[in-house]
Amino acid sequence: MDEPTVTALRTLAELRHRDPESVRARSAAVIEAAPPDATVRAAAEWVHGLALHELGHAGAAVAHYRAAVRDGDAVTTAAARASLAMSLLAVGDAAGARREIGLARRDPPAAALRYVEPLWAVHLQRTGRLDDALVVFDRVVPLLDREGDRPGLARTLLNRGTLLAYQGRFDRAVSDLARSESLAAELGHGLLSAMAAHNLGFTEGRRFAIPAGLAAFDRARAAYRAVGDPPRQVAVLVADHCELLLHAGLARDARAAALDALRPGAAEVDRSHETEIRLLLAQAHLHCGDAREAMAEAARAADGFRRDGRRPWVALARYVEIRAEVLATEEERLPDPALVRRARDVVRRLDDGGWPTEAAHARALLGRLATAAGDVRSARRQLASVAGLRGRGGVDVRTAGWHARALLRLADGDRSGAKRALRRGLALVEDHRAALTAAELRAGAAVQAHELARLGLRLALADGRPLEVLRWAERGRAGALRLPPIAPPSDDDLTAALIALHAERAAAGGGTRVAALEAEIKTRTLRSGGAGGGAAPGLDVAAARAALTGTLVEFAVLERRVHAVVVTRTSARLVDLGAVEPMERELAFLLAGHRRRLAGRRAGGDAAAGRLGDLLIAPLGLDADGDLVVVPAGILHDLPWAALPPLYGRRLVVAPSADLWHRRRRPHRPAGSVLLVAGPGLPGATAEVRALAGLHPGARTLTGPAATVDAVLAAFGDADLVHVAAHGHYRSDSPLFSALELADRSLTMYELESAVGAPPTVVLPACDAGRPTVLTGDELLGTTTAMLARGVRSVVAPVLPVPDRETAELMVELHRSLAAGAAPSAALAAVARAVADDPGLRPVAAAFVCVGAAETADLTPPAVPSPRPDRRAAAAAAPAVSLPGAAGG
Structure with missing residues (x-):
C-alpha cells in the first residue's frame, strides 16, 4: 500500500469544507490516473464521495463510496461505509444507511474511530435517537481533542451543538457551536464556518433569541456565498429560517418561506430535508389557522419520515396533525378515545427519542385532550409532568408549564389558583415581549400567550363578572402596542x-x-431594531372607568361566539351577542357594498349595515348619545363603525385596547404646530394643503419636491397635528410594507420607526390606512397601528378606499373643526352629522374612524355646515383637490 499517498488523500478530505470543488477535482484526477495501488484508488473514491456530498450531490456520492468499500484498506473501508450511510440517509434509503453504519462499526481499526464514531452519532441524531447520539458525541469530542484533530473536532462540535439545541440545552449548544465556528474560521474552512453560524442561528431561534438568530443566519448566508452558495446547505438555511420565523410568531412569513423552498426550481434540497420543510409548512398552516391544510401537509411529512425510517420525526408530524385535527373539529365535538390514544403514542415516541421540548408540548396537548374526554387520571399525570417545566427551558416550554399548572388547579376545583397560574404565564410572555426590539416580533410574541389568555377569558365568562371579563379580554389583546415605543434604529x-x-x-x-x-x-x-422598553402593567380598570365620559364597549370572540362588556362610570354589563357567523356574513356584504358605492358604481351595503347594527349594537342598550369607546375583536377590526345606523354621527373612538386608550389619554389642546404634506401623483393635493394651511396659520407645508421621506420624518415629531395627503398602499400580506407615496420614494411603516417623537394627532385619508392586519391574540399591524406604536395618540383614517374629491371636501371641514379646538373624534362626528343627508358624502364620512386614545376636556366644536351647492360649484371651478381614491389609493 502506498501509505504516503493514502495519508495525503485523507488530509485532502479535511479540506472539503474549505473548497469542496477543488477537493472534487483533485480526487477525480487521482481516480482518472488509474493508480495501480487499489488502496490509493479507494481512498480517492472516498474523498471524491465526500466532496460530492458536500456539494449537494449525495446520490452521486454513493457509487464512489461503494468503490472505496470494495477496494480500500480497513480504515478506508470503515470510513467509506460510515460516509455512505450519511448519503443514503440523504437520499431516503434509511434501511441501507442503517446497514452500512452497522458494518462500519463492526470491529473497525483504532485509526478509523475518528471517522466512524462521529458519523454513528450523526446517524443516531438524524434518525431521532438524540439521547443515544449525545452519549456517543460526549465520548468522541475528548478523543478528537486529544488527537489534535481540529477539523474533526469542529465538525463534531457542530453536530453535538445542533443536537443539544433540539434537546433544549441551549447554553451548551451555543458554546459548542460558537467554538465550532471559531475553529473553522481559524482553519480557513469557509463551508464549515458557515454551517456552524447556520446552526447557531437555528439554536438562537429555538430559545427565542430572534435577533441573535437572524444575525447568525446573516453570517451563515455571507459565508455560504463566499464558497459558491452550495445548494443543499442554502436550501436547509431557508428551512431553518422558516422555523425561526415560526418561533417569532411570524407564521405568514414562515409559510411563504416554506412554500418557496418547496416550489419547482427552488434550491436543491435532499429528500430528508424536503420532508422537514413539509413539516414546517404544516406548522405554519396551523399557526395561520388553516387546519385542513396543516393536516394534509403533516400527513405527507409523516409518510416521508416513515419511508426514511425517522420514527421520532414521524411522531412529531403526527403531533402537528393531531393539533390541526383538534383545531378543525373542537367546535363540533369532543375528542374521541382514538384521538387520545394517538396523542399518547406520540408522547411515548418523542420521549423514547429524547426530544424533551417536543414531548412537553405533545404531553400538554394530551393532558387537555384527556381532560376533555373525561380521563381525569391520565390528564393529571400528563399535566403534572409539563407543569414541572415552568421554571426552565424556552419561553414556549415555560408558558406551557404554567398553562398545565392552571389546568391542574382547575381539576382540583381551585379557580383562583388557575387564574394565578395563568397570570404568571402571561407575565412571562410580557417580559419576553418587552425585550424585543421590532414591532413584528412584539406582535408575534402573542402566540405564546394566546392559549393562556383564552382560558382566562373562558373562566371569566363562565363566572359572569363583567369587569373580570374585561381584564381577561385585555390580557389577550394588542399587547405590543401597550409597550413604550421602540427607540429609533440607526441603520x-x-x-x-x-x-x-x-x-x-x-x-x-x-x-x-x-x-x-x-x-x-x-x-x-x-x-437590529432599536432599544426596547419595559413591560407595561395591565389595565387599571378603576382608573379607566373614572376617565370615561361616556361608554366603553369591549368585544371578545371566544369559540365562535361574540361577547361584549359594556362599561360606564357607574355600571358594567356582560352581553352575549351570539354566533360570529351571521356577523361575518353581514360584514362581507357591508364591505363589498360600500366599496362599490365609494368607487362610484352603485349604492350598496345599507341593508347589511342595518342588520349589523341590530346584531352588534342594539342588544347593548346604549344611551342615545354620549361619547363611545369601542374595542373591537377579530373580524370587527375591519368594520367601518360609523356605517352602522346607531353609531353614525356619534363621537366614537376605536381603540386597539382599553388599556392603550386609557394609558395614552391626555387633556386635549388645540394644535399649536401643524404639518401639512402633499404627496406626488395627486393633482389637487397641493391645492388641498394650501386650503388647510388657511385654516391653520403658521402651519408648515411640505409639497412638491420638498415632501421627501427624510423631511417628513424629521418634522413628524415636532408637530401637534400632521395631515398627509398621499397615495396609500395597504399590504395585508406584509402590513409594515404598507406605505405612503412621497416625493422621493415610499414611506413604509418600517421606516416610520426612525422618526423621533410623535404628534398627538395624525389625519391620514389614504385608502385603507385605518385597516389593520389582525394577528393571533388580536395583535395588530398596519399603517394606523404603526403610528400608534410610535406614540401618536389619535389617527383619523378610512378603513376603505375613498374617492378623491369627496374626501378632500370632508377633510377641509374636519380641519375647520380641529382648528376651532375640537378633539379628533368630536371633529369627525361633527362632519358626519353635517353631511348626513348628502348621499354622496355620507358613505365617505362613514368610512373614516378615529383610532387611538382618550382626549379629555376638549372644547365643544362649532357646528359644521353642510356643503352647499354654491361651495361645490366653486370647488368644481378650482383646481381639483384630490386624495387617494378607489383607483389610485
Missing part, C-alpha cells in the same frame, strides 16, 4: 435597501428582486 444599510426597493418598483422590476429586497428589509428590522 444606513436598511435605508439603502428601502431606497433600492422604491427604485425597483418604480422601474417595474421583476418580482424576484423586489421579494429579495423586502426580505432583506424585514430581516434587518427584526435583527
Whole structure:
C-alpha cells in the first residue's frame, strides 16, 4: 500500500469544507490516473464521495463510496461505509444507511474511530435517537481533542451543538457551536464556518433569541456565498429560517418561506430535508389557522419520515396533525378515545427519542385532550409532568408549564389558583415581549400567550363578572402596542435597501428582486431594531372607568361566539351577542357594498349595515348619545363603525385596547404646530394643503419636491397635528410594507420607526390606512397601528378606499373643526352629522374612524355646515383637490 499517498488523500478530505470543488477535482484526477495501488484508488473514491456530498450531490456520492468499500484498506473501508450511510440517509434509503453504519462499526481499526464514531452519532441524531447520539458525541469530542484533530473536532462540535439545541440545552449548544465556528474560521474552512453560524442561528431561534438568530443566519448566508452558495446547505438555511420565523410568531412569513423552498426550481434540497420543510409548512398552516391544510401537509411529512425510517420525526408530524385535527373539529365535538390514544403514542415516541421540548408540548396537548374526554387520571399525570417545566427551558416550554399548572388547579376545583397560574404565564410572555426590539416580533410574541389568555377569558365568562371579563379580554389583546415605543434604529444599510426597493418598483422590476429586497428589509428590522422598553402593567380598570365620559364597549370572540362588556362610570354589563357567523356574513356584504358605492358604481351595503347594527349594537342598550369607546375583536377590526345606523354621527373612538386608550389619554389642546404634506401623483393635493394651511396659520407645508421621506420624518415629531395627503398602499400580506407615496420614494411603516417623537394627532385619508392586519391574540399591524406604536395618540383614517374629491371636501371641514379646538373624534362626528343627508358624502364620512386614545376636556366644536351647492360649484371651478381614491389609493 502506498501509505504516503493514502495519508495525503485523507488530509485532502479535511479540506472539503474549505473548497469542496477543488477537493472534487483533485480526487477525480487521482481516480482518472488509474493508480495501480487499489488502496490509493479507494481512498480517492472516498474523498471524491465526500466532496460530492458536500456539494449537494449525495446520490452521486454513493457509487464512489461503494468503490472505496470494495477496494480500500480497513480504515478506508470503515470510513467509506460510515460516509455512505450519511448519503443514503440523504437520499431516503434509511434501511441501507442503517446497514452500512452497522458494518462500519463492526470491529473497525483504532485509526478509523475518528471517522466512524462521529458519523454513528450523526446517524443516531438524524434518525431521532438524540439521547443515544449525545452519549456517543460526549465520548468522541475528548478523543478528537486529544488527537489534535481540529477539523474533526469542529465538525463534531457542530453536530453535538445542533443536537443539544433540539434537546433544549441551549447554553451548551451555543458554546459548542460558537467554538465550532471559531475553529473553522481559524482553519480557513469557509463551508464549515458557515454551517456552524447556520446552526447557531437555528439554536438562537429555538430559545427565542430572534435577533441573535437572524444575525447568525446573516453570517451563515455571507459565508455560504463566499464558497459558491452550495445548494443543499442554502436550501436547509431557508428551512431553518422558516422555523425561526415560526418561533417569532411570524407564521405568514414562515409559510411563504416554506412554500418557496418547496416550489419547482427552488434550491436543491435532499429528500430528508424536503420532508422537514413539509413539516414546517404544516406548522405554519396551523399557526395561520388553516387546519385542513396543516393536516394534509403533516400527513405527507409523516409518510416521508416513515419511508426514511425517522420514527421520532414521524411522531412529531403526527403531533402537528393531531393539533390541526383538534383545531378543525373542537367546535363540533369532543375528542374521541382514538384521538387520545394517538396523542399518547406520540408522547411515548418523542420521549423514547429524547426530544424533551417536543414531548412537553405533545404531553400538554394530551393532558387537555384527556381532560376533555373525561380521563381525569391520565390528564393529571400528563399535566403534572409539563407543569414541572415552568421554571426552565424556552419561553414556549415555560408558558406551557404554567398553562398545565392552571389546568391542574382547575381539576382540583381551585379557580383562583388557575387564574394565578395563568397570570404568571402571561407575565412571562410580557417580559419576553418587552425585550424585543421590532414591532413584528412584539406582535408575534402573542402566540405564546394566546392559549393562556383564552382560558382566562373562558373562566371569566363562565363566572359572569363583567369587569373580570374585561381584564381577561385585555390580557389577550394588542399587547405590543401597550409597550413604550421602540427607540429609533440607526441603520444606513436598511435605508439603502428601502431606497433600492422604491427604485425597483418604480422601474417595474421583476418580482424576484423586489421579494429579495423586502426580505432583506424585514430581516434587518427584526435583527437590529432599536432599544426596547419595559413591560407595561395591565389595565387599571378603576382608573379607566373614572376617565370615561361616556361608554366603553369591549368585544371578545371566544369559540365562535361574540361577547361584549359594556362599561360606564357607574355600571358594567356582560352581553352575549351570539354566533360570529351571521356577523361575518353581514360584514362581507357591508364591505363589498360600500366599496362599490365609494368607487362610484352603485349604492350598496345599507341593508347589511342595518342588520349589523341590530346584531352588534342594539342588544347593548346604549344611551342615545354620549361619547363611545369601542374595542373591537377579530373580524370587527375591519368594520367601518360609523356605517352602522346607531353609531353614525356619534363621537366614537376605536381603540386597539382599553388599556392603550386609557394609558395614552391626555387633556386635549388645540394644535399649536401643524404639518401639512402633499404627496406626488395627486393633482389637487397641493391645492388641498394650501386650503388647510388657511385654516391653520403658521402651519408648515411640505409639497412638491420638498415632501421627501427624510423631511417628513424629521418634522413628524415636532408637530401637534400632521395631515398627509398621499397615495396609500395597504399590504395585508406584509402590513409594515404598507406605505405612503412621497416625493422621493415610499414611506413604509418600517421606516416610520426612525422618526423621533410623535404628534398627538395624525389625519391620514389614504385608502385603507385605518385597516389593520389582525394577528393571533388580536395583535395588530398596519399603517394606523404603526403610528400608534410610535406614540401618536389619535389617527383619523378610512378603513376603505375613498374617492378623491369627496374626501378632500370632508377633510377641509374636519380641519375647520380641529382648528376651532375640537378633539379628533368630536371633529369627525361633527362632519358626519353635517353631511348626513348628502348621499354622496355620507358613505365617505362613514368610512373614516378615529383610532387611538382618550382626549379629555376638549372644547365643544362649532357646528359644521353642510356643503352647499354654491361651495361645490366653486370647488368644481378650482383646481381639483384630490386624495387617494378607489383607483389610485
